[in-house]
Amino acid sequence: MNKNLIEEFKEKKVKIGNLEISPPTFLAPIADISDSIFRQIVKEFGGVGCVFSEMISSDALTRGCEKTALMLNFKHTEKPIFFQIVGKNPLRMAMAAKMLEDLGADGIDINMGCPSKNITKSGGGSALLTDLKKAEEIIKKVRKALSIPFTIKIRAGWNENSLVYNEIGKIAENEGVDAMFFHGRTKKQMYSGSVHYEWIADLKSRVKIPVIGNGDIVDGESLIKMLETKCDGVMIARAAIKKPWIFKEILDGKEVEVKTLLNIIEKQFKQLQEVYPENLAKHKMKLFLSWYSRSLPHGKKIRLQLNDAKTSSAVFDVFLRYKEEV
Ligand SMILES: Cc1cc2nc3c(=O)[nH]c(=O)nc-3n(C[C@H](O)[C@H](O)[C@H](O)COP(=O)(O)O)c2cc1C
Structure with a gap:
């Protein structure tokens, strides 16, 4: 394993517009995961240069949806923070981007990769990979609306026969996008198979703006x-999501004790119950516990019990019982 590459990487910074991220x-x-509470947990472990919000629908934001308002919270300790928007209407996307800039975002990112049917059926996310004219129009309008750094997050194309990452790269560069985040899979792949490192290397060799690689990083080897x-x-x-300390772990090889994670979960769950309405709190707690259980000993036991938990307090009880046992 070429550990020198990691040592060099730790000292590097990337310039996105006027922001230096290191x-x-x-x-x-x-x-549903990267809300303010979770971002603070990841930041506290260290090793992360910049955090992103969960995707925010530009339609919902500009129409004043209440649930979306809950996604806008952030603390100064999370900075620099990018907010990601999703949608297909160029005017609404530009309006949403400006609203988030005014709220204090350090950067705005456009989601051009989400493969979920909920998003693509209305023309957003990875559906934009099949309509480059629309993608270009959105990029132009959003760039014009913003004075802060502006990025896009893409997949490689709809499927292997329609790879468009280089075309989008050219559009992004011409239209003043400050960086690209590239999950090296197609929409059709969803999360299957492996990430195509060669596509990421190819895009990087063709554009001058920074390219941030994404997909399947879980340890030092995959980072390399x-x-x-x-x-x-x-x-x-x-x-x-499984290990909020992953950044520290891959950069410094620092593992975290189970006890530390359990204490963090307990604090996080109390905050989730305080901040969100009951149904949303229950949904998030179930989701988190199911992800965390994958890095906890005998985690399957937790997942089996979660099915029957009907309230956030019941989910909390599943967790507390487990905590007492280990
Ligand atoms: C549960 C879940 C939710 C996601 N939500 C978003 C999202 O809101 N916006 C986005 O651009 N990508 C989203 N993604 C994709 C991730 O940001 C990332 O591109 C993908 O998971 C590959 O990276 P990984 O291998 O490190 O997980 C999501 C992925 C998962 C598993």
């Missing part, structure tokens, strides 16, 4: 594979 590591946008693409930074999603 180390060049990013917590990904993760729907990504760094070998010569990408300017890395973004992590799933491994961070």
Whole structure:
């Protein structure tokens, strides 16, 4: 394992517009997960240069949806923070971007990769990979509306026969996008197969703006594979939900004790119950516990009990019983 690559990487920074981010590591946008409470947990462990919000619907935001308002909270300790927007209407996307700039975002990102049917059926997320004219129009309008750094997050294309990452790269560069986040899979792949490092290396070799590599980073070895693409930074999603200390772990090889994680979960769950309405709190607690259980000993036991938990207090009880046992 080429550990020197990691040692060098730790000292690097990436310049996105006027922002210098060091180390060049990013917590990904993760729907229902990367809220303010979770971002603070990841920040406290260290090793992360910049955090992203979960995706925010530009339609819902500009129409004043209450649930969306709950996604806008952030603390100064989370900065620098990028807010990600999703949608297909260029005017609404520009309006949403400006609203978030006014709220104090350090950067705005456009979601051009989400493969979920809920998003693509209305033309947003990875559906934009099939309509580059629309993608370009959105990019132009949003760039014009903003004075802060502006990025896009893409997949490679709809499927292997329609790879468009280089075309989008050209559009992004011409239209003043400050960096690209690239999950090296197609929409059709969803999360299957492996990430295509060669696509990320290819894009990086063709554009001058920074390219941040994303996909399948879970440890030092997979970090090195990504760094070998010569990408300017890395973004992590799933491994961070299982281990919020993943950034510290891959940079410094620092593992975290189970006890520390259990104490964090307890604090997080109390906050979730305080901040969110009951149903949302219950949904989030179930989701988190199910992800965390994958890095906890005998985690399957937790997942089996979660099915029957009908309230946030019942989910909390499942957790507390487990905590007492270990
Ligand atoms: C539960 C879940 C929710 C996600 N939500 C978003 C999102 O809101 N916006 C986005 O651009 N990508 C989203 N993604 C994709 C991740 O940001 C990331 O691109 C992908 O998981 C690959 O990175 P990884 O291998 O480190 O997980 C989500 C992924 C997961 C698993």
